[in-house]
Amino acid sequence: MEFETLTKCPFCSAKEIVLLFKAKDLLTQKPGEFFLSQCQKCTLVFQNPRVKEKDIGFYYENINYFQEPKQAFLKKEKQSFRKNTLSIFKDFLKKQALINHFAYGGKNAFWLISLSFKKALLAKSYPCFVKNGKLLEIGCSNGAFLEELKNLGWQVKGVEMSRESSQYAKEKRGLDVQNKRIEECDFRENEFDVIVMNMVLEHLYSPFDALQKIAQWLKPKGQLIFSLPYFKGFEFQFFKEFTYGLQLPTHQTFFSQPILKICLQKLGFNKIKFYHQAFDRDIVVSSQNKYQATSFWFYRFLGYNRIVRLFFIKPLVFLLALIGKTSRLTLRAKKRATSQKICV
Numbered sequence: 365m366e367f368e369t370l371t372k373c374p375f376c377s378a379k380e381i382v383l384l385f386k387a388k389d390l391l392t393q394k395p396g397e398f399f400l401s402q403c404q405k406c407t408l409v410f411q412n413p414r415v416k417e418k419d420i421g422f423y424y425e426n427i428n429y430f431q432e433p434k435q436a437f438l439k440k441e442k443q444s445f446r447k448n449t450l451s452i453f454k455d456f457l458k459k460q461a462l463i464n465h466f467a468y469g470g471k472n473a474f475w476l477i478s479l480s481f482k483k484a485l486l487a488k489s490y491p492c493f494v495k496n497g498k499l500l501e502i503g504c505s506n507g508a509f510l511e512e513l514k515n516l517g518w519q520v521k522g523v524e525m526s527r528e529s530s531q532y533a534k535e536k537r538g539l540d541v542q543n544k545r546i547e548e549c550d551f552r553e554n555e556f557d558v559i560v561m562n563m564v565l566e567h568l569y570s571p572f573d574a575l576q577k578i579a580q581w582l583k584p585k586g587q588l589i590f591s592l593p594y595f596k597g598f599e600f601q602f603f604k605e606f607t608y609g610l611q612l613p614t615h616q617t618f619f620s621q622p623i624l625k626i627c628l629q630k631l632g633f634n635k636i637k638f639y640h641q642a643f644d645r646d647i648v649v650s651s652q653n654k655y656q657a658t659s660f661w662f663y664r665f666l667g668y669n670r671i672v673r674l675f676f677i678k679p680l681v682f683l684l685a686l687i688g689k690t691s692r693l694t695l696r697a698k699k700r701a702t703s704q705k706i707c708v
């Protein structure tokens with residue numbers, strides 16, 4: 365396994381780069397020590413020195429990104445009557461939120477009550493409806509979200525680099541999914557009304573080039589929606605090298621809001637907005653990581669107790685999301701109506 369050292373920042377080209385901390389591969393426990401650095405000028409955080417791209421495949425082996433959806437269905441069947449009733453009510457509110465606040469129908473009497481779901485759905489990457497709209501999901505995994513979007517009326521395409529996941533999406537769900545890396549994709553200019561890309565950008569070796577490509581595939585007024593780990597969030601600041609979202613060495617870059625904003629404005633986007641996700645697993649798994657390393661009772665309490673998770677961690681992440689402090693971020697932007705010269 366070989367490392368390479370970047371001598372300048374991938375975003376602003378400054379040469380002042382400092383090491384923040386070293387970390388291990390806590391996701392698959394493979395050997396090695398990895399390095400997280402930060403540009404002193406623009407504050408971009410990135411892996412440096414980093415594992416060379418030709419060697420990174422090894423670190424993706426045995427990562428269980430693909431989960432057989434059948435298991436989830438079986439679990440649902442076993443749920444109690446109370447839980448089923450609750451999920452029916454939640455599904456109803458979600459549907460009403462999409463109808464009333466995302467243009468999937470006309471406004472109705474449930475406008476106010478479904479308002480509570482609006483922010484959660486904005487953070488969960490649901491696009492606003494476009495009639496006969498074409499949608500691309502980059503990194504669509506086994507196609508669960510893509511299938512849901514298809515059922516909501518979108519003409520969908522997907523791209524997925526895992527052979528197993530893309531095969532499932534094609535064969536079991538009948539979706540138009542290509543088993544490719546984003547760098548190999550060749551979509552037409554102005555082809556899509558919406559591009560969704562969840563938890564992908566941080567994995568790429570040239571994320572700014574990828575964003576430039578994606579911007580070209582979107583139509584004017586098209587919606588770009590993507591999520592990513594957020595280094596300035598509470599979990600990263602509290603758990604540091606033990607943070608679940610760190611995932612070195614497969615995560616290459618951690619973006620700040622100002623950097624994403626500058627980059628997307630240059631690429632011809634406006635209405636750039638950020639939404640924080642409430643994801644309790646970030647605190648739970650980070651605590652487990654820290655407990656494995658320190659054996660300190662407090663992290664066992666946070667990481668392995670279902671009551672604590674339900675009554676403390678879940679409300680905490682909900683509050684943190686509300687004030688914009690969690691470590692998972694969703695960005696939503698709109699391409700300008702008139703196409704401008706693209707420069708990075």
Ligand SMILES: [Zn+2]
Binds near residue numbers: 373406
């Ligand atoms: Zn920089």
